[in-house]
Amino acid sequence: MIDKTELMTDPMTDLTTDRLADAWKHIHCASPVDEADPVALECARRLAADPGGELAHVWVSGLLSMSDYLAWRPGRAAERASFDALRAAAKALGDRSCTHEDHPYETEMDPYGDEVWAGDNGLLTGEPTVQGGDSADTGRVLCPANVAGWARLAADVLAPFTVRRIPAGAPEDHHSRMSDLSGIVNDYPYCDPAEALADEAACLPAYPTRGVLAGYLVTMNATCWYAASERITERSVLDAMIEGVRAAVPSLRDDPCTHGPGEHPDTGDVDHLSQVGYLLRSPGGRAEFAEDQGWGDAEEPEGEDEPLDAWVCSAFLRALAEETLNTLTGALESFGAATDTP
Ligand SMILES: [Zn+2]
Numbered sequence: 001m002i003d004k005t006e007l008m009t010d011p012m013t014d015l016t017t018d019r020l021a022d023a024w025k026h027i028h029c030a031s032p033v034d035e036a037d038p039v040a041l042e043c044a045r046r047l048a049a050d051p052g053g054e055l056a057h058v059w060v061s062g063l064l065s066m067s068d069y070l071a072w073r074p075g076r077a078a079e080r081a082s083f084d085a086l087r088a089a090a091k092a093l094g095d096r097s098c099t100h101e102d103h104p105y106e107t108e109m110d111p112y113g114d115e116v117w118a119g120d121n122g123l124l125t126g127e128p129t130v131q132g133g134d135s136a137d138t139g140r141v142l143c144p145a146n147v148a149g150w151a152r153l154a155a156d157v158l159a160p161f162t163v164r165r166i167p168a169g170a171p172e173d174h175h176s177r178m179s180d181l182s183g184i185v186n187d188y189p190y191c192d193p194a195e196a197l198a199d200e201a202a203c204l205p206a207y208p209t210r211g212v213l214a215g216y217l218v219t220m221n222a223t224c225w226y227a228a229s230e231r232i233t234e235r236s237v238l239d240a241m242i243e244g245v246r247a248a249v250p251s252l253r254d255d256p257c258t259h260g261p262g263e264h265p266d267t268g269d270v271d272h273l274s275q276v277g278y279l280l281r282s283p284g285g286r287a288e289f290a291e292d293q294g295w296g297d298a299e300e301p302e303g304e305d306e307p308l309d310a311w312v313c314s315a316f317l318r319a320l321a322e323e324t325l326n327t328l329t330g331a332l333e334s335f336g337a338a339t340d341t342p
C-alpha cells in the first residue's frame, strides 16, 4: 500500500503508473479529501492529457475505481477534472469503429447498478473478467469502444443525465422492484405492501450516489400517499419511512438550483413516480428513462430536451422530501388518534 506521507511529500506527477494504480485502490467513498483529491486529480490530468491515447484505459480504470469517492464528497476541482477527463475519453474513443458485436461493459453494468466501481472491469490489466468472457476476449476489453463505454458510465454516475449513448435498461432487480411498487401505488399489490415499504425505507446506502439518493427520495414520495392512506396498519412502517427520509436529506448536496420556473418535474402521477424512483438508480435505468422521454443518442445533449437532471436537483428533492415527511407525519397523528380512541 502507498504510504500516506509519501502521497503528501512526493509530487504526484513523479509517481509511476504502478504506484498510482496502487494509490487509487485505497481510495473509497469515505476517504479524506486531502488524501483522495490529489490521487484523483493526477489520474484525471493524465487522462485529459491524452484521452484517446494508448494508456487511456489505465486512467479510465483509475477514475472508475475511485468513482465511489468522486460520486460522494470530493473536492470540486477533483470532481470537475475527473468528469471532464471521462467525457473527453468517451468522445475521443467512442467513435472508432470495431468489429465486435458487443462489449463487456454492456453486460457488466447490469449487476452493479450505479456502483460502477464494484467488481473488476479488467481495464487496468486488459484481463477479461468472469462476466466479460474468456482470455480470447482481451481485444474486447481493451477495445476503444469498451473503454469509452466505461468512461460514459462513470461520468453518468458522477453527473446523472449529462452523458448520452449509454445502453438503455435498468438492472433486472430494479425492474422487479418497479413492478412491486407500481402494484402498491395503484392499489392492487401482489406483494405484502407493509413489508415492501419497510424494505424500501431501509435500503439507502451510507454513501449514496446522486442517482441512488434521488431515486430513494422519489420512491419514498411515490409511496407515502399509500402509506398514509390507512391501508398500512403498522405504525412501524411509517416510522421507518420518516426515519429513512430524515436520514437521507442531509446527504443532498448544497448545489444551487439551476432550473427555471416550471422546470422541476411534475410529481402528480404516483405510478410514474414509482417507476422513476428506480430508473434514477443506475446508468442503464437513467438511459431507459431518457429514451422514454425522447432523448436521441447524439454524443452531446441537444438543447430542446426536457431537463432530466432536474430529477437529481437538490432543491427539487428537498421540497419533495418535505412533502413526504409532512404526509407521513400527518398520517401518524391519525394513528395516534385512532389508538387513543377507547
Ligand atoms: Zn470493439
Ligand SMILES: [Zn+2]
Pocket (backbone or CB within 6 Å): 257, 258, 259, 264, 310, 313, 314, 315, 316
Ligand atoms: Zn432545480
